Amino acid sequence: xxxxxxxxxxxxxxxxxxxxxxxxxxxxxxxxxxxxxxxxxxxxxxxxxxxxxxxxxxxxxxxxxxxxxxxxxxxxxxxxxxxxxxxxxxxxxxxxxxxxxxxxxxxxxxxxxxxxxxxxxxxxxxxxxxxxxxxxxxxxxxxxxxxxxxxxxxxxxxxxxxxxxxxxxxxxxxxxxxxxxxxxxxxxxxxxxxxxxxxxxxxxxxxxxxxxxxxxxxxxxxxxxx
Numbered sequence: 045x046x047x048x049x050x051x052x053x054x055x056x057x058x059x060x061x062x063x064x065x066x067x068x069x070x071x072x073x074x075x076x077x078x079x080x081x082x083x084x085x086x087x088x089x090x091x092x093x094x095x096x097x098x099x100x101x102x103x104x105x106x107x108x109x110x111x112x113x114x115x116x117x118x119x120x121x122x123x124x125x126x127x128x129x130x131x132x133x134x135x136x137x138x139x140x141x142x143x144x145x146x147x148x149x150x151x152x153x154x155x156x157x158x159x160x161x162x163x164x165x166x167x168x169x170x171x172x173x174x175x176x177x178x179x180x181x182x183x184x185x186x187x188x189x190x191x192x193x194x195x196x197x198x199x200x201x202x203x204x205x206x207x208x209x210x211x212x213x214x215x216x217x218x219x220x221x222x223x224x225x226x227x228x229x230x231x232x233x234x235x236x237x238x239x240x241x242x243x244x245x246x247x248x249x250x251x252x253x254x255x256x257x258x259x260x261x262x263x264x265x266x267x268x269x270x
Contacts (some may be wrong), residue, residue, distance in 0.1 A: 049114055052106070057129055057183065059103045063134045064180040064245075066096050068173060070141035071238065075169035078148040079230070085162035086152070089145035100131045109130075126248040130183070133241040133248075137176065140234045140241075147227050156184050156226060157231070158224055164208055171201045175242035177202040182246045184252050191246035198239035205236040 067238035070089050107127045110116065117125060148156050157165050175197040182191045209232065212225055220228070250256070 045106075047199060049110075052110055053123060054122060056103070056110070056123065058107060058128060059099070059106070060130055060183050061180055063099045063103065063131065064098065064176060066092075067101065067134050067137045067141065068176050068180070068264050070096065070138055070177065071144075071169065071173055074141045074144040074148070076164065077145055077165060079162060081148070081151045081152055081155065083149060086148040090142050090149065093138055093142040100135040103131045104128055108248055119252065122252045124199050126252045130248050131209035132178040133244045137238050137241045140238050144231060145233050149150070151227065158220065158258060161208060161211075161228060165235070166203055168201055168232065171197050171204070172235050172238040172242070175201070175239050176252070179242045182249045186249055188246070188250055188253060191243065191250060194242050194246045198243045201236055201239035205232045208232050216253060 071090060074087050074089045076082060077089060104127075107124045111121075111124050114120075132192065175194045178190055178194040178197065181187065182194065208228065212228060
């Protein structure tokens with residue numbers, strides 16, 4: 045019984061990692077569709093999003109079933125509680141990737157991103173993907189030092205969002221169409237929120253490891269052995 049229970053807990057973590065990898069693929073594909081005008085790829089991202097939603101429901105059902113059946117305590121309880129929150133963050137990240145793909149689909153065949161912002165948007169996507177991959181490693185290894193790096197990636201994402209926002213605000217009316225202003229404003233917000241959710245993931249692992257709600261991981265935390 046105990047062996048089966050521990051196996052179920054390991055599968056919970058494996059499922060979180062699998063879900064994170066699906067989200068990472070969606071984000072990467074959505075940005076490629078956005079910057080390259082790939083309509084088929086944008087459609088694929090949008091079509092795949094319900095599968096990520098379904099994975100969240102399956103994962104949550106497993107966690108709730110273990111909570112009800114095993115009445116876990118201490119670290120096991122924190123893992124299942126954190127799982128319910130992390131699956132929600134991952135599902136939302138998948139939604140945000142789908143929103144990026146929807147912008148690519150709506151603007152096709154016209155470029156979704158003005159030429160002067162293509163490099164910035166590509167960088168925001170790269171930072172978001174790096175933050176997600178870092179958070180995935182934290183989920184696997186419970187390495188809170190790596191979690192601090194995820195927070196730094198998010199800080200750079202925030203700075204890029206503000207930079208683009210200022211460029212839009214300080215430009216004359218002839219620089220952008222109204223549609224470009226709306227789409228750019230939405231896109232930078234989508235990518236910024238992806239970074240926020242990555243930070244949420246690593247902070248949930250901080251809660252799992254320490255039992256405390258961690259507002260910032262940049263100071264470093266001593267991690268107990270598991």
